[in-house]
Amino acid sequence: MKRLFGLALAASSLVAGSASAACEEVLHLADSYIVCRFDPARETIRVYGAAEGAKEPLTYWAVRDILREDREFLVFGMNGGMYHPGYSPVGLLVEYGRERHPLNREAGEGNFFLKPNGVFFVGKGTAAVMETEAFARARPEVQFATQSGPMLVEDGRIHPRFLPDSDSLYVRNGVGILPDGRVAFAISRGAVRFHDFATLFRDALGCRDALFLDGSISSLYAPEVRRNDRFSRMGTVIAVTGGLPY
Numbered sequence: 001m002k003r004l005f006g007l008a009l010a011a012s013s014l015v016a017g018s019a020s021a022a023c024e025e026v027l028h029l030a031d032s033y034i035v036c037r038f039d040p041a042r043e044t045i046r047v048y049g050a051a052e053g054a055k056e057p058l059t060y061w062a063v064r065d066i067l068r069e070d071r072e073f074l075v076f077g078m079n080g081g082m083y084h085p086g087y088s089p090v091g092l093l094v095e096y097g098r099e100r101h102p103l104n105r106e107a108g109e110g111n112f113f114l115k116p117n118g119v120f121f122v123g124k125g126t127a128a129v130m131e132t133e134a135f136a137r138a139r140p141e142v143q144f145a146t147q148s149g150p151m152l153v154e155d156g157r158i159h160p161r162f163l164p165d166s167d168s169l170y171v172r173n174g175v176g177i178l179p180d181g182r183v184a185f186a187i188s189r190g191a192v193r194f195h196d197f198a199t200l201f202r203d204a205l206g207c208r209d210a211l212f213l214d215g216s217i218s219s220l221y222a223p224e225v226r227r228n229d230r231f232s233r234m235g236t237v238i239a240v241t242g243g244l245p246y
Helices: 002-018 060-069 132-138 194-204
Strands: 023-028 031-038 044-049 072-079 093-095 098-101 118-122 127-131 144-148 151-154 173-177 183-188 209-214 220-222 236-243
Touching: 023 194, 031 072, 031 220, 044 093, 044 118, 044 144, 060 072, 060 236, 072 173, 072 183, 072 209, 118 132, 118 209, 127 132, 127 151, 127 173, 127 209, 144 209, 151 173, 151 194, 173 194, 183 194, 194 209
Parallel strands: none
Antiparallel strands: 023 031, 031 183, 044 236, 072 220, 072 236, 093 098, 093 144, 118 127, 118 144, 151 209, 173 183, 173 209
């Protein structure tokens, strides 16, 4: 227990050094959001899916255990998209360059299929959000990727199905690309409508492309702002990692 406690202290001190002031509260249209920004050229961003055939979901604790084996720690985590009852992803999942689940271009019901949907992916020192059909045409080389939907913002345009006066209110989380190439992750503190969440990315953060991740199990691991949704059960986790100091 003493060794684990020491690791936790080391990790906490490194969070402040390697991802200083990454997260902050942002007020937009009378709603409050936690926004965390990371530079893919300097910080390690990965996507983890539940093990194939898993009977248990991913948790932030499970991701921390995976990282500890490689002498790394979890700086930041967010649920990374939608999954089936058996925790397999609905859409594309790429881990360490290996495609674990193919791109889903089918029609269907639910938020994932409220097209246009899209892909968040990480390459070598870069990250992007791209609409699904554009991704299928471009087939960029990626190291990590998760597909979700709908797109919140595509080339500066709000999703055409979002209504400014919608009464569909949920806690929501998503990811966008800032003008300087950094990645912005955001989660609402309270229930918000799609349209307001999309304008957070476009108008408050300046993202020309942003992707919805979830609105039912939206969760966050961000020690910097004392947020640890440790009871969250997920199929996919987006993680920012750091190295242990020994």
